[in-house]
Amino acid sequence: SRPCQYFEVIVMTDSNAYRDQSAACKPSQSSGQEAGQPTDEPLPSSTGDSVPEDATAEEATIADMAAELESLRAELAAEHDKLLRALADLENVRRRARDEMARTVDQANEHLLRDLLPIVDDLERALESAASSPSLREGMKMILKNLLAVMAAHGAEPMTVVGEAFDPYQHEAVECVVTEEVPEHTVVGELQRGYKYRDRLLRPAKVRVSTLPE
Numbered sequence: 378s379r380p381c382q383y384f385e386v387i388v389m390t391d392s393n394a395y396r397d398q399s400a401a402c403k404p405s406q407s408s409g410q411e412a413g414q415p416t417d418e419p420l421p422s423s424t425g426d427s428v429p430e431d432a433t434a435e436e437a438t439i440a441d442m443a444a445e446l447e448s449l450r451a452e453l454a455a456e457h458d459k460l461l462r463a464l465a466d467l468e469n470v471r472r473r474a475r476d477e478m479a480r481t482v483d484q485a486n487e488h489l490l491r492d493l494l495p496i497v498d499d500l501e502r503a504l505e506s507a508a509s510s511p512s513l514r515e516g517m518k519m520i521l522k523n524l525l526a527v528m529a530a531h532g533a534e535p536m537t538v539v540g541e542a543f544d545p546y547q548h549e550a551v552e553c554v555v556t557e558e559v560p561e562h563t564v565v566g567e568l569q570r571g572y573k574y575r576d577r578l579l580r581p582a583k584v585r586v587s588t589l590p591e
Contacts, residue, residue, distance in 0.1 A: 487574050490533045494572060494580055497524060501570075528572075536571040538564045538582045547571065547578060552585045563587045 500521040507514040525535075538548060543562045554565050564584045571582025 483575075486531050487577070487579065490528055490531060490572075490574055491579055493524070493528060493533075497521065497528075498569065500524070532575045533572050533579060536573055536582055538571060538584055539567055540564065543584070543586045547581055548584045548586075549581045550586045551583045553588045554585050555590050556587050557589060559587050561587060561589045 500517060504514060504517050504521060507517060536547065540559075541564050542560075543550065543564055548564060548571070551568050552566075556565065559565060563586070564582075565587045566585035567582055568585065569583035572579040
């Protein structure tokens with residue numbers, strides 16, 4: 378129930394009559410309508426079945442970003458592949474340069490060692506002729522030993538040929554010796570020592586080769 382706005386009793390003295398004047402419980406009509414009556418204000422409509430435009434635009438934006446991300450990934454993979462190929466090419470160039478440098482040094486050492494061989498020959502001949510001077514012989518022997526040690530450190534080694542079968546690729550036959558003591562075509566003497574540089578022939582040995590009598 379709503380509160381009464383006012384209640385008034387008026388006593389009329391002249392006519393001995395009572396007049397009641399009251400205001401019934403009047404509802405406050407701030408909106409101009411009784412309670413329970415429909416209003417003109419529209420009710421919010423239900424939108425459960427429709428998709429807001431903002432959500433659609435956001436989904437489109439996410440799809441575009443995902444496509445762009447995939448494109449960037451593909452581009453990154455392509456650039457990474459190019460980088461790997463470039464590094465492989467660079468490593469090949471470096472390896473070829475190292476191999477070329479090693480071949481150049483190897484050839485230079487070979488030429489130098491070949492040029493030292495005549496000096497070794499001269500020292501050996503001088504050592505044979507210096508038998509009358511022990512001090513000179515010892516000095517020359519030490520020099521020859523040191524020289525051969527340096528050559529060996531760089532890969533030059535003397536060949537041992539006496540008693541081996543004659544090999545035209547390593548021996549140079551200078552003289553034939555008729556004998557039946559050894560098989561034919563056997564190296565029986567060495568006139569000039571041969572040398573090898575690593576696994577290559579530096580200088581063939583000049584040798585005497587046996588032959589059987591006729």
